[in-house]
Amino acid sequence: xxxxxxxxxxxxxxxxxxxxxxxxxxxxxxxxxxxxxxxxxxxxxxxxxxxxxxxxxxxxxxxxxxxxxxxxxxxxxxxxxxxxxxxxxxxxxxxxxxxxxxxxxxxxxxxxxxxxxxxxxxxxxxxxxxxxxxxxxxxxxxxxxxxxxxxxxxxxxxxxxxxxxxxxxxxxxxxxxxxxxxxxxxxxxxxxxxxxxxxxxxxxxxxxxxxxxxxxxxxxxxxxxxxxxxxxxxxxxxxxxxxxxxxxxxxxxxxxxxxxxxxxxxxxxxxxxxxxxxxxxxxxxxxxxxxxxxxxxxxxxxxxxxxxxxxxxxxxx
Amino acid sequence: xxxxxxxxxxxxxxxxxxxxxxxxxxxxxxxxxxxxxxxxxxxxxxxxxxxxxxxxxxxxxxxxxxxxxxxxxxxxxxxxxxxxxxxxxxxxxxxxxxxxxxxxxxxxxxxxxxxxxxxxxxxxxxxxxxxxxxxxxxxxxxxxxxxxxxxxxxxxxxxxxxxxxxxxxxxxxxxxxxxxxxxxxxxxxxxxxxxxxxxxxxxxxxxxxxxxxxxxxxxxxx
Amino acid sequence: xxxxxxxxxxxxxxxxxxxxxxxxxxxxxxxxxxxxxxxxxxxxxxxxxxxxxxxxxxxxxxxxxxxxxxxxxxxxxxxxxxxxxxxxxxxxxxxxxxxxxxxxxxxxxxxxxxxxxxxxxxxxxxxxxxxxxxxxxxxxxxxxxxxxxxxxxxxxxxxxxxxxxxxxxxxxxxxxxxxxxxxxxxxxxxxxxxxxxxxxxxxxxxxxxxxxxxxxxxxxxxxxxxxxxxxxxxxxxxxxxxxxxxxxxxxxxxxxxxxxxxxxxxxxxxxxxxxxxxxxxxxxxxxxxxxxxxxxxxxxxxxxxxxxxxxxxxxxxx
Numbered sequence: 001x002x003x004x005x006x007x008x009x010x011x012x013x014x015x016x017x018x019x020x021x022x023x024x025x026x027x028x029x030x031x032x033x034x035x036x037x038x039x040x041x042x043x044x045x046x047x048x049x050x051x052x053x054x055x056x057x058x059x060x061x062x063x064x065x066x067x068x069x070x071x072x073x074x075x076x077x078x079x080x081x082x083x084x085x086x087x088x089x090x091x092x093x094x095x096x097x098x099x100x101x102x103x104x105x106x107x108x109x110x111x112x113x114x115x116x117x118x119x120x121x122x123x124x125x126x127x128x129x130x131x132x133x134x135x136x137x138x139x140x141x142x143x144x145x146x147x148x149x150x151x152x153x154x155x156x157x158x159x160x161x162x163x164x165x166x167x168x169x170x171x172x173x174x175x176x177x178x179x180x181x182x183x184x185x186x187x188x189x190x191x192x193x194x195x196x197x198x199x200x201x202x203x204x205x206x207x208x209x210x211x212x213x214x215x216x217x218x219x220x221x222x223x224x225x226x227x228x229x230x231x232x233x234x235x236x237x238x239x240x241x242x243x244x245x246x247x248x249x250x251x252x253x254x255x256x257x258x259x260x261x262x263x264x265x266x267x268x269x270x271x272x273x274x275x276x277x278x279x280x281x282x283x284x285x286x287x288x289x290x291x292x293x294x295x296x297x298x299x300x301x302x303x304x305x306x307x308x309x310x311x312x313x314x315x316x317x
Numbered sequence: 318x319x320x321x322x323x324x325x326x327x328x329x330x331x332x333x334x335x336x337x338x339x340x341x342x343x344x345x346x347x348x349x350x351x352x353x354x355x356x357x358x359x360x361x362x363x364x365x366x367x368x369x370x371x372x373x374x375x376x377x378x379x380x381x382x383x384x385x386x387x388x389x390x391x392x393x394x395x396x397x398x399x400x401x402x403x404x405x406x407x408x409x410x411x412x413x414x415x416x417x418x419x420x421x422x423x424x425x426x427x428x429x430x431x432x433x434x435x436x437x438x439x440x441x442x443x444x445x446x447x448x449x450x451x452x453x454x455x456x457x458x459x460x461x462x463x464x465x466x467x468x469x470x471x472x473x474x475x476x477x478x479x480x481x482x483x484x485x486x487x488x489x490x491x492x493x494x495x496x497x498x499x500x501x502x503x504x505x506x507x508x509x510x511x512x513x514x515x516x517x518x519x520x521x522x523x524x525x526x527x528x529x530x531x532x533x534x535x536x537x538x539x
Numbered sequence: 540x541x542x543x544x545x546x547x548x549x550x551x552x553x554x555x556x557x558x559x560x561x562x563x564x565x566x567x568x569x570x571x572x573x574x575x576x577x578x579x580x581x582x583x584x585x586x587x588x589x590x591x592x593x594x595x596x597x598x599x600x601x602x603x604x605x606x607x608x609x610x611x612x613x614x615x616x617x618x619x620x621x622x623x624x625x626x627x628x629x630x631x632x633x634x635x636x637x638x639x640x641x642x643x644x645x646x647x648x649x650x651x652x653x654x655x656x657x658x659x660x661x662x663x664x665x666x667x668x669x670x671x672x673x674x675x676x677x678x679x680x681x682x683x684x685x686x687x688x689x690x691x692x693x694x695x696x697x698x699x700x701x702x703x704x705x706x707x708x709x710x711x712x713x714x715x716x717x718x719x720x721x722x723x724x725x726x727x728x729x730x731x732x733x734x735x736x737x738x739x740x741x742x743x744x745x746x747x748x749x750x751x752x753x754x755x756x757x758x759x760x761x762x763x764x765x766x767x768x769x770x771x772x773x774x775x776x777x778x779x780x781x782x783x784x785x786x787x788x789x790x791x792x793x794x795x796x797x798x799x800x801x802x803x804x805x806x807x808x809x810x811x812x813x814x815x816x817x818x819x820x821x822x823x824x825x826x827x828x829x830x831x832x833x834x835x836x837x838x839x840x841x842x843x844x845x846x847x848x849x850x851x852x853x854x855x856x857x
Contacts, residue, residue, distance in 0.1 A: 003566035003781065003827075005834040007842035009849065010574050042530035045396070045436055046444030046489030062398065062443065069489070071398055071441035073529050087439040088529075089324070103541060119342075154541040183545040186560045242548050248556055255553075255562040290562025295570060332579055336710075338653070367649070367706035368581040368597025376649065411654070413708070415595065416578055 004291075043070040043085060050083055058084025092118045092192035092216035094170055098161040099201040101182070101214030102172070104151045112151050114159070116216045117192060120169045124151070124159060128173035130180070130237060150238050156182040158212050158220065178202060180237040182212070184246070185222025188258045190265035192217035196272060203273040207253040207280065211273055219271075221257050223250050256280055256290045263297035278304045324438020328430040331469070332418040335426045337434035341408035357402035361390040361410045363427060369417045385424045392428045392446055392485035392495035393435065401441040408440055419470040421450035421481050428485045428495075433525060444487035445525060446494050447518040451510050453480040453502050462502065464510045466517050482510060486518035540789050550790045551776040561784065566831055568782040571722070573842060575730040583731025583760075587723040589782070591713035596705065596723045600733040602694070602752070603702035605641050644692020644700035646685075648677040649707070650720065656709040668716075669709075675717060676705060676724055679767065684798060684806030686765025687728070694736050695748050701733060703760070714783050717796060721769040726839060728766055732757035767798040767806045768835050770828040774816060779824055781831055795824035799832025801840070 043049060049061065050068040057063060060072040061083060070076070074087040094100065094116075102122060106113035110126040129150060151157060158179045159172035174180055195215050203211045210224040223246060260279040264271050282304035283293050293300065324339035342357065363385040365374050378386075389412060402408065410431050417423040428448030435442060452468035455477060462479060465472055473481055480500020487494050493515075498507065542550075553559050563569070569589050578584035583598035650672040652665050660668065679685050692701040705724055709716060735753040772779040773791035783791060792814030798807035808825055810816065816824075 003564070003568065003831050003834060005568050005831065005838045006570045007838045008570055008572050009842060009846055010572055042526075044445055044489075044526050044529060045442035046487060048489070060441065062441075064490075069443070071401065071443065072439060073436040089437060090439050091323075103543070105541065155543045156546065181545075182543070184549070186546060186549055240544050242545055242552075246552065248558055251553060251556060251558045252562070255558060255560055258560060259562060291567060293562070334578075340654070366595075366597065366708060367651075367704065368578050368584065368599055371580055373599045373601060373704050373706075376651070413653075415708075416580055 042073065042088065043076055044073050045069075045071050049076055049085070054081065056082045058082045060085030060087065088193075089191065090193065092116060093168075094118065094161045094215060096161055096163060098197075098215045099158065099212070100161060100170075100172070100216045101156060101158050101187070101212055101218035101220050102216070104153055104155045104157065107147050107152060110147075112147070114157070114172060116170065116172075116214075117189070117218065118170065118216065120167070122159075122161075122170040122172050123165070124157075124172045124174065128162065128171065128175065130175050130177060132237065151181065155240065156187060156218075156220065158182060158214065177237060181240060182220050182222065183239065184225065184242050185210070185220055185254060186258060188219045188221060188261045190217050190219065190261060190271060194265055194269070194271045196270055198272055205257070205273070205277055205280070207257070208250050209253050209257045211257070211276065213271070213273060219261055221254050221261070223254065252290060256283065256293065259283075259290060259293035260300075263294050263300060266294065267297055267301050269301065275304075278307055282307065324434045324436070324440070326430050326433035326437055328426055328433070330422070330426050330467070332416055333414070333423050333426045334416040335412060335414050335423065335430045337410065337412045337427070337430040339408065339410050339431075339434045339438040339440065341438070342402050342406035342440070343409075344403075345405050345407045355405045357399050357404070357406045357408070359390060359394060359397055359408050359410065361386050361393065361412070361431070363389050363412045363414075363424070365414045365417060365423075369414050381420055385420070385427065388424055388483060388495065388497060389427060389431060392448060393431060395492070395494040396432060396442045396444055396446045396487055397435070398441040398443060408435075408438075410435065417470070419450070419468055419473040421452070421473055421483050422467055422469070424448070425450040425467075425483050425485075428483075429521065429525065433529065436529065444489045444492075445522065446485050446487055447521050447525065448483065448485045449514050449517040449521065450481065450483050451514055452478050452482075453500060453506055453510070454478050462506050464506065464513055466513055480506075482514070484511070484514040484518065486515055488515075488519045488522040540785060542786060542789055546786070547790050550787055554775040554778055554780050554787070554790075557778075559780070559787070565778055565780045566827060568831070568835070571719075571838075571842075573723075573726060573839070573846075575726055575843065575846060582733055583727045583729075585723045585727035585730070587719050587726065589713070589719050590784070591711050592716065592719050593710040593712075594707060594716070594719050594723045595710065596707045596720075596727040598727050598731045599704045599706070600701050600731070601704065602699060605643075605693070605697055605700045641697045642693050643689035644694075644702060645689065646677065646680040646687065646703045646705055648680065648705045648724075649673045650676065650709065651707070652709040652716075653711075656712045656716075672707070672709075672716060672720055675769075676707070676720065679721070679798060679807065680705070680724075684767065684800075686762050686767060686800055686806075687760060688762035691761040694738060694750050695746075698746070699750060701736075703728075703731075703733075712785070714785050715771055715773070715788050715794075718769050718771050718782065721767070721798075722835065722839065725763070725766045725768055725836075726843060728760055728763040729840075729843060731760050731763065733760060734758075765800055765802075767800040768832055768839070769796050769798050769807075770832045770835065771796040771811075772824040772828055774812070774814070774820065779820065779827065781827075795821060795828065797825055797828030797832060799829050799836070801833075801836045803829060803833050805829055 047070045048067050049070050053066050057068055061068050062071050070085045072085045072087045074085040077084050077086050100116045102114040102116040104112050105115045112124045113121045114124050116122045159174045161170045162173040163171045201213045204224045208224050210222050212220040260276055264279055282300045286303055288296050327336045364382050367374050412427045412431050414423045425448035428446055432446040452465045452473045453462045454465050455462040480502045482498040485495035557564050572588040575585045578597050581597035582600045586595045650669050652669045694700055735756040735758050736750050738748055738750045741747050741749045771794050772781055773783045773794045775790050793812035793816045796809045800806055
């Protein structure tokens with residue numbers, strides 16, 4: 001059996017030479033205005049972003065005399081009179097209604113702790129999950145052993161953010177049967193900033209692959225089954241084992257999909273199911289072996305961009 | 318650069334190569350019968366890699382590394398917005414010099430690199446902290462002393478060198494975050510060196526901004 | 540690291556079907572990105588990246604005494620212990636017991652794993668991993684299978700020798716670290732240049748010798764071409780895979796590390812991991828490991844030759 005071994009040398013990078021720059025002059029027309037940098041992309045901590053006090057200051061800003069300064073390296077966001085700075089790189093901090101994919105890290109008294117790549121673990125309360133019919137509804141009798149029949153340490157699950165605790169941690173719910181334990185596939189993690197909210201985060205691609213795009217950057221790529229799309233049988237929700245019949249083609253398509261997602265992320269492109277599919281198709285079109293998709297991502301992305309139905313996601317959405 | 322860290326940066330200035338990694342904010346365990354306050358803390362660790370200097374350094378920290386860790390902390394503290402950090406949290410800053418060219422210049426680069434890593438980690442800062450170093454070197458006993466910015470190891474360890482300094486500035490706020498000078502120099506020389514160092518920090522600041530804006534993450538500044 | 544039972548099963552069956560989660564076949568390695576000569580203060584250096592795994596190796600040659608004294612000048616506590624341990628190891632490995640170590644130089648290795656290299660490990664476990672990796676490199680290079688001509692590092696028998704300090708920093712990891720580490724060490728040693736030393740007689744006695752270190756002429760390290768690489772095959776399910784990702788490594792039950800040199804000779808075989816292995820699989824591991832190892836050595840030598848001809852780029856380019 002052959003094996004593939006390849007070595008490469010790094011490409012050169014151009015150094016940045018420091019040049020003396022003078023601080024931009026203030027706009028002194030007396031009105032509340034945004035500084036020129038506010039229209040450009042990135043600001044640094046310490047940079048002045050507004051000269052008037054009639055703006056409300058949001059996250060990532062601090063007041064200095066009568067000016068607003070940025071306290072983060074990021075992009076200025078302005079909603080009416082509220083100015084904030086969105087950090088270039090940040091952990092996921094969600095909103096109510098977000099679909100997330102998380103991993104159980106702890107089984108406790110009537111609740112599970114779930115890692116969702118946020119500043120703190122989220123909580124899934126026993127009262128927030130779907131209890132199949134016939135199960136003892138006397139929750140007071142639910143001890144840890146029984147808890148593990150539903151979710152145990154290491155399990156991956158899809159859920160929805162239902163609320164937040166005072167300390168900022170999310171509270172999740174899996175009452176809808178489309179949520180629950182994940183199986184028949186593998187996990188891909190990308191920066192959460194590349195995922196945009198959209199109408200649905202559950203997609204079945206024509207290649208027989210099912211996607212759950214978590215807003216927290218975790219994407220579950222699995223074999224599409226009838227249960228992926230329909231209401232799940234109550235028995236199925238907590239099944240932790242994979243199907244027996246797994247064709248090589250589907251396995252290969254799952255790998256191809258995962259690599260397409262990673263390739264998009266490495267190119268720092270915003271991700272949704274259409275783009276994933278475009279990348280996937282472009283890789284097939286160019287006959288790129290599955291394992292080379294990530295290393296040939298620039299080539300594949302520019303090919304994908306030429307496709308008629310390539311979708312650009314508007315940055316400002 | 319160091320994907321598992323919450324923030325990271327790498328910097329190359331001439332021969333000096335520094336990398337910084339930031340973890341946090343994360344929960345500090347409350348010590349039993351805790352007398353320590355619950356306010357957030359910044360912890361800094363500076364070290365030279367074994368192969369960073371002409372003669373090999375062992376793994377145990379020597380006094381210059383311990384002193385540099387303290388300089389790093391003093392330089393970064395004024396910039397950190399502690400009120401934005403959670404109670405009882407800690408932010409860890411690890412800086413490793415992979416190749417040095419003069420201790421002061423290396424520490425100055427470490428300061429800059431660490432503040433970029435802090436920004437990369439999303440830690441709220443009043444400003445970036447830019448470090449620079451200088452050496453006082455008279456060209457001959459009778460002529461005025463030259464202040465050499467960003468001295469190499471040859472310059473800073475020269476036998477006629479009368480002093481050296483490390484400055485950390487917050488350029489947007491026009492404030493000095495940290496300043497340490499050792500040696501025997503005149504008052505005017507100190508004043509001149511402060512002005513020169515501030516200018517150097519300002520121009521370096523521009524370069525750092527260009528890199529951060531261009532790449533969206535901790536990146537190389539040469 | 541945590542994985543769900545479903546994920547472990549999927550990864551395991553993927554390896555069985557020879558379609559790994561990233562599309563590779565069982566014995567495919569991920570591409571290496573390599574660079575040597577990037578540390579000006581080191582006599583030799585290499586940076587090697589495989590996916591997220593990032594290893595930097597620096598080699599520094601220093602003149603030392605053949606038997607390290609407790610009061611070695613400028614030495615720190617830890618260096619003494621490293622040195623002394625190496626001497627004990629070498630003495631144990633040479634046939635003539637005590638005297639064997641007095642006509643050769645030695646290699647002192649240490650590996651430092653940054654916290655980011657394995658964020659799910661406790662500081663103690665990290666230290667233990669660093670020690671284990673250091674041991675592996677040290678034993679190999681100082682032992683009979685290491686390839687290096689340690690005798691050529693001797694300057695004055697019983698007195699003075701070159702000590703090669705091989706220091707590795709693991710900046711990040713995505714999978715088993717041993718193979719990239721040994722590969723980077725080989726590349727660093729292959730490109731190491733140490734100052735030329737000439738020895739002269741200064742008297743009539745047998746030991747009246749003195750040495751002179753050249754300020755500008757250097758020589759390579761004898762025998763670096765013979766330094767082996769390692770190929771560690773992990774057993775996942777019923778089959779063996781090479782270069783596992785961190786998730787695949789988590790699913791492995793046992794592993795076999797094969798040391799292979801440029802001539803295809805097997806210089807070491809070590810089994811690791813908590814599970815057992817059928818004898819047939821061990822033989823297969825040695826067979827496959829040897830084949831992959833030869834490809835790796837060939838690939839490395841070729842890319843180093845290409846690098847030697849081209850232009851140097853800055854550290855951390857790309």
